[in-house]
Amino acid sequence: MPIFLNKESDVDVLIIGAGPAGLMCANSLARAGVNVRIIDERPAKVMAGQADGVQPRTIEVLQSYGLADRLLREGNQMHMVAFYNPSPSGGIERTGRAIDVTAPTARYPFEVTLHQGAIESIFLDSMRSLGVTVQRPVVPTSIELSQDEAVLNDPNSRAVKVVLKHLDPTDRQSETEVVHAKFVLGGDGAHSWVRKTFGITMDGEQTDYIWGVVDTVPETDFPDIRNRCAIHSNNGSCMVIPREGDKVRLYIQLSDKQFVDPSTGRVDKDNVSPEKLLEVAKKSFAPYSISTPNPIDWWTLYIIGQRVASKFSVRDRVFIAGDACHTHSPKAGQGMNASMLDTHNLATLPPAWKITYILRGWADMSLLKTYEFERRKYAQDLINFDKKFSTLFSGKPRTEDNQNGVSHEEFLNAFQTFGAFSSGIGVHYLPSAVVNPQHQSCATNLIVGQRMLPHIFIRAADARPYEIQDLLPADTRFKVLVFAGDTPDKAQLERVNALAAEMGKPESFLTRFGHGEPAKVFDILAISSAKKDIVNYTDLPQLLRPHWSKVLLDDVDMFARTGGGGYEAYGIDPHKGALVIVRPDGYVALWLHLSSCRTSTIILRRSWWRHRVVQFYCSVPGLLDDCVYTGNRMYYRL
Known part of the structure; x- marks a missing residue:
């Protein structure tokens, strides 16, 4: 008979619940190098049934993790919907057919259906390759959040204490364990223990x-x-x-x-x-x-x-996601998708950027407030739609x-x-610290606060076509897309060279926010509007081509089967170009014409600047000439 002793352990992020929301979060954080644990009271994963529909935007997100191929291989695709109504002669008759997904910009214009257990297996196998497994069967029995403001405001402090009970302990394992965590995510379903413990209501x-x-x-x-x-x-x-x-x-x-x-x-x-x-x-x-x-x-x-939870977080230390914070009808195929996109926003690879940036010391704790701001509005919109x-x-x-x-x-x-x-394609995040629509009037189709539109460009070095979304992986980095315009034009190339020179200065955002290794924070891609037969990738300045594969062209492939028309599709002037900042979760944070970089007044919140947050209320901070503090904002004139 084993003797059980209390055990204590430390972790950066503890995830309670190994459903789709929890698994996406754990997989993303693990890929970002975060110390994460995930527990579940079930002795095994779901084997059949449960959620089964994956929407077009969710497929895009899975593709950003390299997981979509398996989903598409194992699942069924729904391309058409049929409508049946009462027949005058009794019974039912078909009254029409239509496309299943009415989202013209969807990269994957269909839904994929596959039982939840198989979808969970995709995450479990990915996590296993990263050394993370779900610990089962384990349940939390108590949770305590520090009331010390200094502790709560220190992202490196383990402000949450959770007592776990191992329901099937081994001889070498304690029955009870005390876990000290920096952050806790409750992805534990509609009857969430985490939500109830903190008295969060479902309205x-x-x-x-x-x-x-x-x-x-x-x-x-x-x-x-x-x-x-x-x-x-x-x-x-x-x-x-x-x-x-x-x-x-x-x-x-x-x-x-x-x-x-x-x-x-x-x-x-x-x-x-x-x-x-x-x-x-x-x-x-x-x-x-x-x-x-x-x-x-x-x-x-x-x-x-x-129903929607009255709040999605407690002191930006404990979060709830998925069914724990919104419940609705399953017939529109939203439950699992909303759950996974919740944690994608918060702490999955792209979302892992919010927790990961804080754990790395690159962002202020207030960045986490954007999770509830963005996802609770989405949840309320979801409920209104579902009604x-x-x-x-x-x-x-x-x-x-x-x-x-x-x-x-x-x-x-x-x-x-x-x-x-x-379909998830139309999700639009409102202005916040990481969504700046100040120059939206300059763009017609690339909407700040929405996900980066898919489009095929060709690589300048070898004319190989690439889907732009495949070049924006969920790797916690901000993507700096320099649409360089008509680079064979001498005057335009001079503007691009000047831009690169400013971005390369010690006071530029690449250096200030790069923490000695800018490539770990920013991924730079240059896209020229010129044709493949006259452009060399070496024509662009070195900073805008950190690797030969990072220069693209808005042209058709060698067989004229695909590509071309990207500048037009995005609403970008093919001669003057633009600068687009894409968040780590694939949503456009800022859009700006290159030609306006030297005449615009750019705004950064002083608190974010002070805490080294990678947030772009500015277009190109490297072009700054002077700055003026006014209230809690810092104005930069270019």
């Missing part, structure tokens, strides 16, 4: 809509079984989600209140079975037949509720006898209108 409401979910391999004559389908029938609504292999997920609307436990208001799964759910589905599919001779892979019941979408989807269809029901045109219009938001 919102619960609907009367009850839905069942079944994952199976069906036999059916339904012609759109391999398309996403929205079915409105007089028997209730259904949604079809084709999955990997031959598997299909069915969302089935239920109307009988017998599935709800009156004492708790929660769904009572003891009163229903997957067979009962499928009996309801068969009525909604008529006149088409559907049966399930194969085993049921997974099933569940839920009541639609839309409209779930109401339309769960509502009765419009018929001759029910003129107040939901018409096909109304549902289709909403589906297409919400496309940019539901």
Whole structure:
């Protein structure tokens, strides 16, 4: 019989919960070299079911970590959606088909469906290669946050003490452990222990809509079984989600209140079975037949509720993400995506930049306030979207006898209108310390606060085409994109050379914020608007071509199959060029014409400057001539 002794340990970031939000965070932080631990009360990862839809923006994010190829290889792609409504002759009939993703700028214009366990495996394998594994089964039993202001304001202090209980300890492992952490992330689901422990409320409401979910391999004559389908029938609504292999997920609307436990208001799964759910589905599919001779892979019941946490952090030391801070209907495929993008913003490789920069001493603690500022607004927008979408989807269809029901045109219009938001492509962060839209009027298509638009450019050295997003990996670095304009023009090249000379000075931002190794903080790429047959990559100044692969051209490839038109697509003058700063999470922080660099008044917050924050309220700090303090701002005149 082992003797258990209390054990104490230190860690930079403790993550509670190994769902998609926690795993993305752990993977990102580990890649950034942060000392991170992740625990989960489940003895093993999810093996089937749960979340299964990956939206276009999330695929882009996974690609920035080098993880999208496996997702695309293992998952199913949804390119088309079909709509079914009541037929005058009884049953349902198809009333239209449309593209599944209405987001014209999406690099991946489709959704990928794959069960949550397989998606978690992608992260787990990546983490394992970095020496990080999920510790299971482990639960937190208490958490204590320091009340000492000096401790809280010191990013190197371990301000959070968490007591963990190992549910299945080995002979060499203590049953109880005390962990001293600098930061804690609660990605522990809708019933979050972290959220409840700190008394954070979930604000919102619960609907009367009850839905069942079944994952199976069906036999059916339904012609759109391999398309996403929205079915409105007089028997209730259904949604079809084709999955990997031959598997299909069915969302089935239920109307009988017998599935709800009156004492708790929660769904009572003891009163229903997957067979009962499928009996309801068969009525909604008529006149088409559907049966399930194969085993049921997974099933569940839920009541639609839309809630947002009253706050997403406690003293910028303890954070919650994913279902812990927002819950909603799963039919728009937002839950897992929102969860992963929460931690992508905060502490995953790109987001790891917020915690990582602070742990490296490159940023002030106040940078973390932008997490709640950006993601809570997104969560509230998500809830507003979900209320409209779930109401339309769960509502009765419009018929001759029910003129107040939901018409096909109304549902289709909403589906297409919400496309940019539901795909994740249309997420727009408001102005903050790391979003400066001051010169947005100079740009038409490259929007400050939105993600960097995908486009194919060719490499100047060898004319090889590259997707620009693949050159902006999630590696915690700010990307400095110098759209150099028409560099064969002598006057323009002189301006570019002058810019590079200023950026190379000791007082420039590269030196001031580079901490002796600017390449670890900034990644510089130059993009010329000139043609491949007249440009040498060596034409550009050395600082703008730190490596031969860092110079691109806005031209077509050697076979004229791809590339070209990038300056036009971004709204950049092909003669004068522009400077674009892209945050480590792939969102545009600032946009500025190169021609305005010497005439603009640029603003940096003094507190951020003092704490060496890499934040661009300025275009090119290296061009500074003088500065004036006014209040809490520092004005620089170029």
